[in-house]
Amino acid sequence: MGRYFSNIVQSISTIWTGMNITLKHLFTPSITLQYPEERWEMPERARNQLFNDIDDCIGCDQCARACPVDCIYIETEKVGEDIDLGLTSKGTKKRLKVLRFDIDMSLCCYCGLCTYPCPTECLIMTPHYEASVYDRTDLLYKYAKPWEYDDLESADASKDTDKEAATAG
Amino acid sequence: MADTDTQQVDRPEGAIPDANVTVDRPGYPDEVALEGDDNIESELMTLNMGPQHPSTHGVLRLELKTDGEIIEHVRPHIGYLHRCFEKHAESLSYPQVIPFTDRMDYLAAMNNNLAYCLAVERLLEIEIPERVEYVRVIICELNRLASHLVSFGTYGMDIGAFTPFLFAFREREDIFDLFEMTCGARMLYNYIWVGGVSHDFPPGFVEKCTAFLDKFEGKINDYNNLLSYNKIFIERTANIGVLPVDKAYSYNLTGPNLRGSGVKWDLRRDDPYSIYDRFEFDIPVGSGEMGQLGDCWDRYMVRIREMGESVRIIRQALEQMPDGDVHKAVPRNVRPPKDAECYTRSETPRGEMGIYVISDGSNVPYRVKVKSPCFTAISAMNFLTRGHYVADIIAVIGSIDIVLGEVDR
Numbered sequence A: 001m002g003r004y005f006s007n008i009v010q011s012i013s014t015i016w017t018g019m020n021i022t023l024k025h026l027f028t029p030s031i032t033l034q035y036p037e038e039r040w041e042m043p044e045r046a047r048n049q050l051f052n053d054i055d056d057c058i059g060c061d062q063c064a065r066a067c068p069v070d071c072i073y074i075e076t077e078k079v080g081e082d083i084d085l086g087l088t089s090k091g092t093k094k095r096l097k098v099l100r101f102d103i104d105m106s107l108c109c110y111c112g113l114c115t116y117p118c119p120t121e122c123l124i125m126t127p128h129y130e131a132s133v134y135d136r137t138d139l140l141y142k143y144a145k146p147w148e149y150d151d152l153e154s155a156d157a158s159k160d161t162d163k164e165a166a167t168a169g
Numbered sequence B: 001m002a003d004t005d006t007q008q009v010d011r012p013e014g015a016i017p018d019a020n021v022t023v024d025r026p027g028y029p030d031e032v033a034l035e036g037d038d039n040i041e042s043e044l045m046t047l048n049m050g051p052q053h054p055s056t057h058g059v060l061r062l063e064l065k066t067d068g069e070i071i072e073h074v075r076p077h078i079g080y081l082h083r084c085f086e087k088h089a090e091s092l093s094y095p096q097v098i099p100f101t102d103r104m105d106y107l108a109a110m111n112n113n114l115a116y117c118l119a120v121e122r123l124l125e126i127e128i129p130e131r132v133e134y135v136r137v138i139i140c141e142l143n144r145l146a147s148h149l150v151s152f153g154t155y156g157m158d159i160g161a162f163t164p165f166l167f168a169f170r171e172r173e174d175i176f177d178l179f180e181m182t183c184g185a186r187m188l189y190n191y192i193w194v195g196g197v198s199h200d201f202p203p204g205f206v207e208k209c210t211a212f213l214d215k216f217e218g219k220i221n222d223y224n225n226l227l228s229y230n231k232i233f234i235e236r237t238a239n240i241g242v243l244p245v246d247k248a249y250s251y252n253l254t255g256p257n258l259r260g261s262g263v264k265w266d267l268r269r270d271d272p273y274s275i276y277d278r279f280e281f282d283i284p285v286g287s288g289e290m291g292q293l294g295d296c297w298d299r300y301m302v303r304i305r306e307m308g309e310s311v312r313i314i315r316q317a318l319e320q321m322p323d324g325d326v327h328k329a330v331p332r333n334v335r336p337p338k339d340a341e342c343y344t345r346s347e348t349p350r351g352e353m354g355i356y357v358i359s360d361g362s363n364v365p366y367r368v369k370v371k372s373p374c375f376t377a378i379s380a381m382n383f384l385t386r387g388h389y390v391a392d393i394i395a396v397i398g399s400i401d402i403v404l405g406e407v408d409r
């Protein structure tokens, strides 16, 4: 019987202690944010959406080889010595046409391994995190701009007709 | 190279308390026996708990054989989260395996990274720079805090206290902010690399971390007042799921589950890897304060007290941390010598995680085997719950703190 009452007394007193702690939080400022209206500052290193600056990409395929889930698809084509594809912003000479550079973000595990070996630092993970889409196929991000090589081709067409035929085919 | 010698270290004298603990179980088996009336047919009822159940901490299915309210047998069915980690590792290069180790015990990913990297570094026999060691210790202990916070919060919620859960996740958020500013990810980091870490601490990290620790130390007291010493919580956990020392050994329990039974055994002290031998810290053990030695409350309390010890370690590490380059020892090509193999173990928040790696001389591991602490812990489920009420299963699952991602891998 004594135990019964001491249990009740202990329950009430320990709950009272706990409730005091909870009560204190009534007077502390809230730590949550009203998300769509307000947003957290993302740190500079935040690893979210991948982004490739295709103008700097030399198509070296190192990122695709580093990826553990193989979700980067790259197709390149060699160009002859005489065609100048220009330089990257860091001064590396581009030697390959990047015809396809797709990243399937629905497979990506956001490990960041692809960004470290990139020699021109054009593949980066950005702090952008709102990447939801309605259709899963929209998660296949296409970065390559193969049409840009068309102009190049026509400019060089007079020099090397064989090559153009090969590309068109 | 850190000293991760795998030879058996003798358990220190006096670490093993008296093993003669009688397990007091309500109503089983004597009182349950049917009295006299042979006409009543009685059979056990089979009850499935899970896989979709909020209190199974993942996707665990328990097949219960109950006699009324009393549990007669529990059989855990695992494998719902099986992702072939070990087989998968055989087709990936050594650094590429690291993101997959994150996903084993997703509540303590840094500790898993470290466990794997320790093994590969041992194969390669590389020297780790001082700063890297300190960075790793700080990061791993922070992750231990985060992991124990989840364990504490969800345990409270399982038992019926919702507030501790919110409190725990609030502090865990601060830890994740520290991680995010360091490596950019919040839960699955790929931070600890073979031979180094992916990023050095950003400017301002030390100040922010110290500020967090100052704030956090006071919070532990709050947790105790809120949950640990709450009478209702004690009634639900004390004397439940008692694990005597000899059983803890025979089920090969490690980490807080073993320490909850009163064994002072912690790899950080007894078989120090990385630089844990440089820090002063205690190893909290269960003492049967509220009930019997090795009950749910003891296991729970070991985790709470360990948080205080982790804070101590982080403070010391932050103080002693030297400058240096964290990428200096990262090998360009990870290619351990042919036929090299090693087993290393380290103390994750859930116990002893062992990684066994065999190399065939290429850049892909020939075999990776993980000895998971949760897997062994779950094997004790039947022993721990037998003879208790159905409602006590929740208390037992929460107290052994399993993560199904690591059980299944």
Ligand code: SF4
Binding pocket: A050, A066, A067, A068, A069, A070, A071, A072, A103, A107, A108, A109, A110, A111, A112, A113, A114, A115
């Ligand atoms: S972040 Fe990881 S998974 Fe995603 S594309 Fe890069 S390497 Fe592949």
Ligand code: SF4
Binding pocket: A052, A056, A057, A058, A059, A060, A061, A062, A063, A064, A074, A117, A118, A119, A120, A121, A122, A123
């Ligand atoms: S590593 Fe960089 S430069 Fe090379 S293909 Fe990938 S994105 Fe392009």
